[in-house]
Amino acid sequence: MDFVEVRVQVAPELADILVAELGEVGFDTFEDNDEGFCAYISEPDFNPEAVQEVITRYAGLGEIRHEHRVITRQNWNAEWEKNFQPLIIADRVSVRAPFHPKPEGMDYDIVIMPRMSFGTGHHETTALMIENQLTLDHQGLRILDMGCGTGILAIMAAQLGAREVLAVDVEPWTAENAADNAAENGCANIEARLGGVEVLAGEAPFDMILANINRNVLLEDMGAYAQLLPVSRPILFSGFYQEDLPKIDAEAQRHGLRYQSHRTKNNWVSAIFTKL
Structure with a gap:
């Protein structure tokens, strides 16, 4: 496809x-x-x-x-390689391709090669999610990355000390790409799984959930996410505009999630909620 x-x-x-x-x-x-x-x-x-x-x-x-x-899958790779530039997020995280040199002075270094997958860190939502991740303790946690794209947020979670990360996406090449990127970054504790919210049936609770998708999917699937989140644990949402935050907040409240904070860039939002 x-x-x-x-x-x-x-x-x-x-x-x-x-x-x-x-x-x-x-x-x-x-x-x-x-x-x-x-x-x-x-x-x-x-x-x-x-x-x-x-x-x-x-x-x-x-x-x-x-x-x-x-x-097509082929010309996406060529297009991306032609235009992609290394990125620094929050002065702490380097995001680069395998053909770029590793920069000095970074706390974290993420290597990404997308294959028809979105999420290189250049889009505001991905960068905002990473900025929010940097504020949270990941050490020893079991984390879910929904709509994982290239796997960049899952890799960030692993580098921040997560014990186990499940990365899920509905597109076959995306799940495959996330697995490849996890291996490229030496993250053996990341599992990439194909599917949507239905593949979470029977899963044990997660200590943190990352969901950078879009407004409609977040609103539709929020109840399923909330059921997999223990009390007082965080869930990070992105993929929507600032004017949509009240809708996200209202739906979150319906499922026992309380707003904590949010970041914005060019009207895009990444918000942190916790389970009541």
Whole structure:
């Protein structure tokens, strides 16, 4: 299965509205850029008429240009290698490809090679999640990483001292990629598993949950996450905009999760909740 990338050129004040609307028609990954944003969806789920309907609905509010292309597994790797630059998060975490040299003076060094997987640390949500992880004690914990992408958050958890990490994603190449990246970073305590929330049935509780997905999936699956979290243990959410935080908070409260704090960057949010 390949992805479709829809590249939208639009003013910043209209971009957030379009991202929310495209999320309602199946797009689940977004990347901001200087001209607007890119939205991603698996090719079988792509409906060009639904995209055009969204664009037409808001065309009167400002100029909107859009185009789409299919990104195959092969050209995604080439595209990423061509454009990827090493990244430093919170002055403590290096995120780089295997072909980049290891920087000096970092507390943590994560090596990532995505294969049709999202989550290199360059997107605001991934960086925000890592910044929140750095504030929490992971030592000896059993941790769940839902929507693991490249496995970057699972690897961060392992490097922070987690005893065991289960990384779960619905895309076959993503689970495979997370496993490869875990091995590249010497994290034998990470298990990458294919599937969604259903593969958590029968699992023992987790000491911490990381869920960087998107608003709709978080709202739908939050009850399942809450059932796997002991009292007083944290759950980190990301993949949504600041205006969606009240919805996330309301649903969290329904499942016995209490808001603690959140970080924002370019209107993206990563929030920490704890189980009551």
